[in-house]
Amino acid sequence: MTLVDAIRFPGTYSGVRWSRFGRRWVSPLLLLALWELGGRTGVIPARVLAAPSAVAATFWGMVASGELPSNLGVSFLRVAAGLAIGVAIGTALALTAGLSRLGEDAIDPPVQMLRTLPVLALSPLFIVWFGIDETPKIALIALAVTFPIYLNLFSGIRSVDPKLIEAARSFGVRGFDLIRQVILPGALPSFLLGLRFALAVAVLVLVVAEQINAQAGLGYLINNARDFLRTDIIVVCLVIYALLGLGADGLVRAIERRALAWRPSFLKA
């Protein structure tokens, strides 16, 4: 079977037909089986990487003891607080800069300069300013979230079709009504794209921020597990981080399906 055939007849291998969905599960499951086999036979020692079955057992144990839910709750609250603050600040800045030239000239230059800073490099400064409790962690997440929200919403506001604005004006829609009925709905797709970036970066910054002298949270669990070479706990926490990212993405998708129901990509579905 040539490459061209594979492109032309996807889903066929030498005459054998597989469902595309089923086929894509084969290699991940095979890797998992190899990982388990490696653990059982001792090829992969537990202090290098715990076997999947051990990870699963540890997971149930941590859920049953309440250790995982309580620490997950702490981490979740950190992300939620950082997101809320960052989205609010980013939105306020983008509205001010997007809706007035004066606002743009005042806000855009400093924001564009600050966004070139890697946010995580600011953590020493934040510790000096805010100490080592919750404040620097939430502040780091909030700062990291501000930029994608600002950049996307600002460009969204500025790229609303001027012909639509002109038409609405000609029908007597002006001032605040114009912003509410035309400009903000037109910028909403860009805002939601920014929100998606924001959620991804929020989880990323959470991971690092939680390493700052944490007394609770997923990062605290990982730090503790590292000290006791508990790779099973570390893997459990990594999986939780991945699920957090996945859940955040699903959340924005759900919002998009509702708020952007008018878009052709959703109309077909």
Added chain:
Amino acid sequence: MSHPAVRPTSVSKPSADAAIGLPTVEVKGFHRRFGDVVVLQDLDLRIEQGEFVALLGRSGSGKTTLLRTLAGLDSAEGQSVRTPSARAVVFQEPRLLPWKSVWRNVTLGLAGGDPRARAEAALGEVGLDHRANVWPRTLSGGEAQRVALARALVREPRLLLLDEPFASLDALTRIRMHDLVLSLWRRHAPAVLIVTHDVDEAITLADRVLVLDGGRIAAEERIDLPRPREVGAGFQAIRRRLLGALGVEHAAPGEPRAAAPPPLVPFPVREVQA
């Protein structure tokens, strides 16, 4: 240009202007320039109440500039431009807000009354009342432009401005739109100014066709043909004169051009502008 087309209007709203017979639009000595380019200069225009006027011109002749001025989209400060405040525009593109349902687009910017009922009535007039609740992106090009017409009509304008509204529609849809516009015009009797580059469209629709050239009205043609208008001898004579005014020499069927030898294959003559 001095005497308006006499046309019985079934619906005419009483107004001060109507009582004393003032024209709906009156522009005197209008000029407009963009930088060093003079687009319009010393332009006079009068549109009577309920009159259907078509404005022809080459690209860049200032047709759209003039329409935008009459629509109030461009400022005409300090110039003699008189238009009614009840005016509405249908643009070349439908320009519907994609995030508002069709009926909410129709009532955009309207205050008071029962907006839903007014929108449905207007949509009914363009044959789209069954599409009131859908998203604009699900409409075909012709449907979207009919919604744009309904959005203009629901405001009961005394001046309806159409900026090449059918230019991007296919030929069959365009013929249907012509009939629709004429029937709506008869029922509501607004003054209409349609900007187009399609000579046949202008002759089919208007009471009076103006040709814009060199920044002013360069030619004027009153169309007295009975509606609905078919392409006949009178139609072709008018078309030839208008094309001449636009700088296009065009042979009528069976009438070879005087200067050129007759072509071996008959030159296809446009019966319906495609």
